[in-house]
Every structure is written in C-alpha cells, then in structure tokens.
Amino acid sequence: MNKETILVVEDEPDIAEIIEYNLAREGYRVRVIDDGETALDRILRDSPDLVLLDLMLPGLDGLELCRRLKEDPVTRPIPVIMVTAKGEESDVVLGLGMGADDYVAKPFSPRELTARVRAVLRRGRVKSAGDPRERVILGDVVVDAGRHEVLAGGEPVRLTATEFRLLHVLAGHPGRTFTRDQLLSRVIGESVAVTDRNIDVHVRMIRKKLGPRRELIETVRGVGYRCRDDL
Numbered sequence: 001m002n003k004e005t006i007l008v009v010e011d012e013p014d015i016a017e018i019i020e021y022n023l024a025r026e027g028y029r030v031r032v033i034d035d036g037e038t039a040l041d042r043i044l045r046d047s048p049d050l051v052l053l054d055l056m057l058p059g060l061d062g063l064e065l066c067r068r069l070k071e072d073p074v075t076r077p078i079p080v081i082m083v084t085a086k087g088e089e090s091d092v093v094l095g096l097g098m099g100a101d102d103y104v105a106k107p108f109s110p111r112e113l114t115a116r117v118r119a120v121l122r123r124g125r126v127k128s129a130g131d132p133r134e135r136v137i138l139g140d141v142v143v144d145a146g147r148h149e150v151l152a153g154g155e156p157v158r159l160t161a162t163e164f165r166l167l168h169v170l171a172g173h174p175g176r177t178f179t180r181d182q183l184l185s186r187v188i189g190e191s192v193a194v195t196d197r198n199i200d201v202h203v204r205m206i207r208k209k210l211g212p213r214r215e216l217i218e219t220v221r222g223v224g225y226r227c228r229d230d231l
C-alpha cells in the first residue's frame with residue numbers, strides 16, 4: 001500500500017465523495033477541503049504529496065490558489081492536478097503556465113483520475129521538474145541528447161536542431177502537457193520573435209519524420225502537446 005496523502009480541494013460534496021472513495025480505494029490517504037483559504041493553510045501545515053484542485057471554488061479560486069502554491073518555494077514542489085469543467089481550456093493553459101502539473105476535465109472516469117494521480121506522483125518521484133534526462137527511451141524511440149540522435153525502430157530520424165530540442169522536452173516528460181508558450185520558451189528561447197504557430201509547424205514536421213511513430217506526440221486540444229506515457 002502506498003500511503004501518499006492527497007489533498008482534494010472541491011466544494012461540490014458529491015464529486016468530492018466520488019474522488020475520495022476512488023483514491024482511498026487505491027490506497028491513498030485522502031483529505032477533502034471545500035474552500036481555497038482553508039486549503040492553503042492545510043497545504044502549508046501538512047505538505048501533502050499531491051493536491052487535486054477544483055478550479056471553480058468560492059472565495060479564493062483554484063487558479064489563484066495554484067499561483068500562490070507555485071510562487072512559494074516551500075510549496076512549489078508539491079504536484080498540483082487541476083480539475084476543470086468542460087470548455088475551460090484557457091484556464092488550463094493559465095494553470096499549466098503557473099506550474100500546475102496536469103489536469104483532468106469533468107466529467108472524468110475514476111480510472112482516468114487515478115491514472116493521472118499515479119502518473120504525476122511517479123513523475124515527482126523521478127524528479128522530472130528540471131531538464132529532461134539525457135537519454136530518453138519510449139517504446140522503440142530513443143532520444144539521445146548526448147549524441148544528438150533520435151532512433152525510431154533502430155533507424156535514425158533526421159531532425160533540425162529546433163525539432164530535436166522540442167522532441168527532447170516532450171519525450172523527457174512523458175504524459176505531461178505543455179502549453180505552446182512553455183514549449184516556445186524552452187525550445188526556442190524568449191529572445192526570438194516567433195508566434196506560437198511555429199510550435200505547431202515544428203510538431204507537424206517531427207510527426208512526419210517519425211512516420212509510423214507519429215502518435216508519440218499527442219495534441220491536447222486548446223492547450224498544447226504532450227508525449228504519450230503508455231509506450
């Protein structure tokens with residue numbers, strides 16, 4: 001039994017109960033708080049292993065709570081999964097930009113929820129917040145930053161320098177969704193004047209070059225891109 005503590009911030013009792021039931025069944029210790037102010041106090045006091053954060057809260061809303069958690073060096077390492085309503089993609093983009101680790105959109109299945117929680121906790125354990133590992137292996141795709149080489153099924157894939165950096169960032173954090181802004185600043189740098197459409201162009205080129213492994217990079221509609229974590 002893992003006994004990691006998850007703090008659930010959710011003001012709708014029915015949803016909170018479903019979340020609590022399913023996470024407790026997976027062996028997690030679960031605490032439910034129904035408002036943002038109290039949640040902030042509890043997080044500072046108890047430092048849970050993960051925060052599951054509803055964005056629509058009375059008083060201090062989820063995005064503001066997320067911003068405060070990610071601004072404070074003490075609480076920054078605590079992973080945050082946002083729980084969003086359908087059609088809140090702009091909030092998702094904002095939240096990921098603030099440093100939230102992932103999100104699930106309502107209505108979600110218990111399986112989807114527990115899979116996300118497990119994946120984010122696992123990523124936290126391998127400490128993927130910084131630079132991706134030098135050599136990343138996903139299925140039969142190898143991204144090797146040391147040798148500046150990508151192999152797909154043993155065959156070299158010829159990428160431009162920008163395409164390589166982009167694939168390395170995505171593949172180095174499987175399952176993590178990046179917004180176009182985040183990819184831009186990590187891959188191209190802040191100084192170059194480009195629009196976020198360029199990221200789409202680079203992704204398209206990488207997919208084309210990956211051929212049958214093109215599905216490695218998933219489009220997250222209205223948000224950005226992520227690399228699959230089930231390979």
Ligand code: CA
Nearest residue numbers: 011054056057
């Ligand atoms: Ca709510």
